[in-house]
Amino acid sequence: MNLELPKFHETFNPILDILSNGMIIHTREMQEKVIQKYYSNLPKELLEEKTKSGEILINNRIAWGKSYLKKGGYIHYPERGHVQITEKGLNQKSGLTLKEVEEDSNILNFYTEENSKQGNLINPIEKIKNASPQDLIDEGFSEIELEVKNELLLKLKNIDPYYFEKVILILLKKMGYGDFIETSKSQDGGIDGIINEDKLGLDKIYIQAKRFNENKVREKDIRNFIGAMSGDTNKGVFVTTSLFDNGAIEKAKNAHHKIILIDGKKLVDLMHEFNVGVQIKSVYEVKQLDEDFFFEQ
Numbered sequence: 001m002n003l004e005l006p007k008f009h010e011t012f013n014p015i016l017d018i019l020s021n022g023m024i025i026h027t028r029e030m031q032e033k034v035i036q037k038y039y040s041n042l043p044k045e046l047l048e049e050k051t052k053s054g055e056i057l058i059n060n061r062i063a064w065g066k067s068y069l070k071k072g073g074y075i076h077y078p079e080r081g082h083v084q085i086t087e088k089g090l091n092q093k094s095g096l097t098l099k100e101v102e103e104d105s106n107i108l109n110f111y112t113e114e115n116s117k118q119g120n121l122i123n124p125i126e127k128i129k130n131a132s133p134q135d136l137i138d139e140g141f142s143e144i145e146l147e148v149k150n151e152l153l154l155k156l157k158n159i160d161p162y163y164f165e166k167v168i169l170i171l172l173k174k175m176g177y178g179d180f181i182e183t184s185k186s187q188d189g190g191i192d193g194i195i196n197e198d199k200l201g202l203d204k205i206y207i208q209a210k211r212f213n214e215n216k217v218r219e220k221d222i223r224n225f226i227g228a229m230s231g232d233t234n235k236g237v238f239v240t241t242s243l244f245d246n247g248a249i250e251k252a253k254n255a256h257h258k259i260i261l262i263d264g265k266k267l268v269d270l271m272h273e274f275n276v277g278v279q280i281k282s283v284y285e286v287k288q289l290d291e292d293f294f295f296e297q
Contacts, residue, residue, distance in 0.1 A: 222259065
């Protein structure tokens with residue numbers, strides 16, 4: 001009998017089965033139960049096989065199965081490190097396929113949107129079929145990056161609002177904008193922090209951070225921010241986890257002050273770039289033939 005580890009998409013149904021009682025369960029416990037029920041017959045050497053970064057391979061594949069199920073809305077993460085099946089997952093009757101999950105996933109919608117902007121409606125599955133090994137590496141890297149950013153934005157939307165303000169100040173500090181001062185939470189007048197661009201504090205940038213889940217930042221929010229800025233600066237950064245409506249964008253654009261708007265997508269892009277709230281998990285080396293080494297002098 002030819003025994004081998006399951007592909008990541010082959011873990012969809014085992015994961016849903018383990019979660020079918022509707023209980024909230026820790027991810028690690030879920031993995032253990034999936035392996036115990038469905039894959040305990042595999043040889044020990046297979047179950048202990050590792051990725052190039054040192055992670056247990058079967059755990060890695062179950063983790064990716066879990067990630068795709070979340071994108072498709074079949075499960076969700078009710079709290080840190082835990083998973084729970086959704087109503088959609090409970091109503092899933094037949095064997096779930098990779099195609100079905102990808103059709104429901106945010107990743108597929110993302111690629112479709114990007115392709116549409118470029119006038120190119122190539123099916124992502126067809127792209128993979130015709131991809132080179134380097135293309136597949138790049139595609140996989142992009143997907144991992146997008147997943148991390150999605151999780152990062154979700155985390156930002158659910159942390160304490162005061163800590164969110166501190167996160168923004170830490171990010172700006174990492175970006176090289178000098179020392180920052182946190183303002184009083186009770187009497188900040190709409191200002192959450194002040195960046196001193198120089199050591200003497202002659203040039204200042206005022207910061208406003210709004211942690212919204214669904215609500216957009218509106219024109220009145222920008223107006224209040226401008227009003228709260230004292231006469232000793234004309235620079236401001238307004239950051240939100242959501243979006244700015246057209247009125248807010250126009251108000252910032254037409255203001256006498258220099259107001260930079262950072263929405264949720266731009267925020268997680270910057271945090272990812274400057275390693276704020278994320279950490280490097282793995283480093284891979286891709287090697288190629290050194291033609292100079294074999295060149296005869």
